[in-house]
Amino acid sequence: MESLETIKERIEAAVPGAILEIVENPGAAAEHSLVVDHGHALRVAEFLRDDESLKLDHCSNVTGVDWLDSVEKVREKVKKVVDGEEKEVVEVKTIETPGYLESVYHLFSMKLGHGPVVLRLRTGNRSGDVTLPSLTPVWRGAELQEREIFDLYGVVFEGHPDLRRILMWDEYEDHPMRKDYVEPDDYEYEPTPHDEVLKKAKAHFGEGGKE
Amino acid sequence: MDEGLRSELSKQGVFTTTIEDIYNWGRRNSVWPLQFGLACCAIEMIATTMARYDLARFGAEVFRPSPRQADLMIVAGTVTKKMAPQVVRLYNQMPEPKYVIAMGACAISGGPFKQGYNVLKGIDRFMPVDVHIPGCPPRPEALIHAFMTLQKKIDAQKLTGPDRARHLNADEPSEFPVPAFGAKDLEPPHNPALWQPPKVERAE
16 A cells, blocks of 8 residues: 555645645554544545545544643753843743544555555544534444544534434433543442542542541 | 151151242242343353253243243343443333342442443442352353352242241332433432442551
């Protein structure tokens, strides 16, 4: 199969206006992924499915990822004027990256026997702007998996034929796979609690010491 | 009855027993389970009913598909919170006398998936359980042993008196409230009349 850079160039030629970005994967398998913008996602998907040399007709896995807002503190040496003298001072800069939700598609070709090509679709942020275009009209296998991402992460897929919760019940009001999910206080008995479970047990029974 | 007199009579071909014995003997030798496998333990339950570890020779002749015709519910597998109201509803639909075997770690206390967001930490939070089988999954021999334990328990049930069997006691409930789906968890998360988290004294 062609390299991801070649695929990206061919998509840009076939779907004009598509905004693509390659995300490097530092692991040994080197499965780099391709970020696609919302407006052109469907047409990019159709190109990947129908193009003669790619024929990626099998969407084997759709998964969700939750990227939290991250604040990174970077120490830098900066030349600054302090008390009239020019000194090298170590300054701490905070880099804030806003978080988003992502859905990742792993595409294979049954006909030509190659793959995977990994597609990523990113939402605007984690709170209000959580819609993504659904790729179910292109690959039918994405239907239930996009429902799972809707249930567990809260991503709303536009164009999905039947978007409702699949694992949790319909009246549930939370998204369990998000990184900031807090479990309900459903006390679990543990014979020898430690770490997290000990904290939960103490919180449940109050700081009385005795359970 | 005096054992000596009983053996003398039986030598002459007169067998004596009590109504309690005969009633319990009949009930324990034909406990029909409900087809209720949820997860991996169901495979072990199926294996127990197959040729090698045949459960039918203990009286579990057929696994009834309808709860109305079943005596025993073997909860085999992880009970998710989404499934929990249906489990309780099926239990309510079974006519008395009815028994529950909690098979496997998941049905007893949530098992290896205890910290899951959708796992009910033990079916005894909502239903009275008669026999618990530890194991993940328990071997078919363990299920047979549990079945025999249940049979011994049925044998020991009394028909009269304050501690008589639940189905003869009009004061004991035989149907339990079905939990409702709440916003974050089941409501109620457990049935307080049936299950309280065990209080443990710790040497802190």
